[in-house]
Amino acid sequence: MTAARTKTRRTRPEQGTNLGAPSFPRSRRGKVGIPQTLAFFCLLLLFPAPGCAQHFNGAKAYDYARQFVAIGPRWVGSPGHAKAEQFLRDRFQHDALEDDAFQANTPIGPVLLHNFIVRFPGKKNGVIVLGTHYETNYPLRNINFVGANDGASTTGLLLAIADDLRARTARGKVLDGYSVWLVFFDGEEAFQSWSASDSTYGSRHLAAKWGRDSTLGKIKAFILADMIGDKDLDVQRETRSTGWLVDLVRQAAKKFGYEHYFFQHDEPVDDDHLPFVQRGIPSIDIIDLDYGPDNSYHHTAQDTLDKISAKSLTIDGDVFLETIRLIDLRSAVP
Numbered sequence: 001m002t003a004a005r006t007k008t009r010r011t012r013p014e015q016g017t018n019l020g021a022p023s024f025p026r027s028r029r030g031k032v033g034i035p036q037t038l039a040f041f042c043l044l045l046l047f048p049a050p051g052c053a054q055h056f057n058g059a060k061a062y063d064y065a066r067q068f069v070a071i072g073p074r075w076v077g078s079p080g081h082a083k084a085e086q087f088l089r090d091r092f093q094h095d096a097l098e099d100d101a102f103q104a105n106t107p108i109g110p111v112l113l114h115n116f117i118v119r120f121p122g123k124k125n126g127v128i129v130l131g132t133h134y135e136t137n138y139p140l141r142n143i144n145f146v147g148a149n150d151g152a153s154t155t156g157l158l159l160a161i162a163d164d165l166r167a168r169t170a171r172g173k174v175l176d177g178y179s180v181w182l183v184f185f186d187g188e189e190a191f192q193s194w195s196a197s198d199s200t201y202g203s204r205h206l207a208a209k210w211g212r213d214s215t216l217g218k219i220k221a222f223i224l225a226d227m228i229g230d231k232d233l234d235v236q237r238e239t240r241s242t243g244w245l246v247d248l249v250r251q252a253a254k255k256f257g258y259e260h261y262f263f264q265h266d267e268p269v270d271d272d273h274l275p276f277v278q279r280g281i282p283s284i285d286i287i288d289l290d291y292g293p294d295n296s297y298h299h300t301a302q303d304t305l306d307k308i309s310a311k312s313l314t315i316d317g318d319v320f321l322e323t324i325r326l327i328d329l330r331s332a333v334p
């Protein structure tokens, strides 16, 4: 997403205190309650203890993000973009990976883009789709913009989620609930300046394609991750997202004592979920658009690895996997 998006930028005075490494849970969120304290204690443990839920491996997600950032800038047409594509192909070389290549007409002319889709089968008839974008912003190609949070963190998150799903579908097993598909979108960013026609190329292409071949009818939920590696995690309630999915994500966060990280304010954000929203697919954008003091890390050379954390990715992974579980349960009672 981009600063040029149609949204109301809010000024958050407390964000000026965000330069140091945040504690967990962060004090700026007010009094630390017992569930948060317990969640923190549980995260410190190497082994599960009574009363502690097992946690997602955010450290692994962070390490994937670190490797992805090490590739360098990944703007469309750059050597880094080709390396990023190859990185994803390598990670999924033993999975059912689809390379969804297509030509997009952009302000810089026609370009070849690649979405990547990996599928993990489930017992139930239907699909939950998790998405992220992986490329970096083309207009920032001359400032060494590596998008640690914007593109890499959520790529790392989905790669670590893939490891979890792969383990659960090893040796011919299938997931207990719906199939889960992971989509790594290309061309989310504008080539010139954000508009309906100059943005979200990968998601617009895939939603249209899945509309033509009737795949959309199988999709029970679309969950988009964007910019949620931020150490200072603060996920807004994106206002075009589907109400029942927002409720399930809130419920999932509550299970781990994470509710203060989610939905403390509302904001519309144009992002890769909209082509699915527009086609009636239940969709949610899980996004933290407040990135650094006065948003100074967003779309700047400041978007570097030190601004994201394994802790935030643990929170994200816990909530994503629990949300999938809740969607599977929800369907048990039609």
Ligand code: ZN
Pocket (backbone or CB within 6 Å): 001, 002, 137, 150, 189, 299
């Ligand atoms: Zn961006």
